[in-house]
Amino acid sequence: xxLTIETLAFSLVTGIFVGISAGYLGSLMVLEKxxxxxxxxxxxxxxxxxxxLSLHLSYPFLGAFVFLFAAAVIIWHLGRVTRLSxxxxxxxxxxxxxxxxxxxxxxxxxxxxxxxxITRVTLLDAVIAAVISVVAVSLTKIIYKKLVLGxxxxxxxxxxxxxxxxxxxxxxxxxxxxxAIGIKIVGTLLVGFLVIVPAAAAKNLSSDxxxxxxxxxxxxxxxxxxxxxxxxxxxLPSGPLVVISGITxxxxxxxxxxxxx
Numbered sequence: 001x002x003l004t005i006e007t008l009a010f011s012l013v014t015g016i017f018v019g020i021s022a023g024y025l026g027s028l029m030v031l032e033k034x035x036x037x038x039x040x041x042x043x044x045x046x047x048x049x050x051x052x053l054s055l056h057l058s059y060p061f062l063g064a065f066v067f068l069f070a071a072a073v074i075i076w077h078l079g080r081v082t083r084l085s086x087x088x089x090x091x092x093x094x095x096x097x098x099x100x101x102x103x104x105x106x107x108x109x110x111x112x113x114x115x116x117x118i119t120r121v122t123l124l125d126a127v128i129a130a131v132i133s134v135v136a137v138s139l140t141k142i143i144y145k146k147l148v149l150g151x152x153x154x155x156x157x158x159x160x161x162x163x164x165x166x167x168x169x170x171x172x173x174x175x176x177x178x179x180a181i182g183i184k185i186v187g188t189l190l191v192g193f194l195v196i197v198p199a200a201a202a203k204n205l206s207s208d209x210x211x212x213x214x215x216x217x218x219x220x221x222x223x224x225x226x227x228x229x230x231x232x233x234x235x236l237p238s239g240p241l242v243v244i245s246g247i248t249x250x251x252x253x254x255x256x257x258x259x260x261x
Contacts, residue, residue: 023220026195046101
């Protein structure tokens with residue numbers, strides 16, 4: 001896999017922005033003990049991606065956007081009208097989506113969809129990733145404390161005039177957008193990693209909420225940047241290498257915390 005300087009630059013920019021936004025938004029997932037929800041949500045994009053590839057759309061990841069948005073709304077609504085846990089609902093939706101996606105996706109495109117392909121990252125991808133990431137992080141920053149307060153006590157949040165349902169829906173939609181743009185770099189199978197492991201690593205070193213959220217974003221960027229760089233150098237799929245890079249960061253934070261005791 002030989003990359004031009006331009007393609008590598010676009011891939012690195014995309015990876016950095018996706019890593020920052022996924023790490024930052026994922027910090028809330030880990031706080032709320034919903035890490036598996038973030039991972040499961042990533043697989044919901046597969047049917048939309050498969051449809052986009054089958055129809056030979058110029059930007060098949062739009063299909064992933066549509067399916068993730070629809071799934072986020074369905075999951076949010078089912079959570080309100082049933083007594084099922086969030087994890088149960090997401091588990092049911094993601095397994096169905098994964099089964100349908102694998103059945104309909106063109107075999108030739110399966111590896112790219114599952115593990116990402118940095119050789120196809122364009123200037124448009126980098127610009128879209130940068131813009132969406134900035135918007136997602138900005139909106140999440142506005143509702144961050146509201147979400148944390150809702151995790152601590154829904155009654156207290158409601159008493160302060162916070163619309164918990166609407167805030168949760170906005171957060172789910174933002175996570176869905178970040179997952180969709182992350183598929184290009186990491187693939188549907190592994191993109192959930194970016195909303196889990198960087199935040200888990202940050203939690204090992206954080207003493208307050210601000211430090212935790214910032215470190216989550218930094219570790220996400222480091223994981224993506226180093227994984228994409230290794231992918232271009234070794235000629236291997238970017239997704240697994242991003243994961244290995246992130247796990248290395250996580251292991252380092254575990255060691256640092258252990259030594260600090």
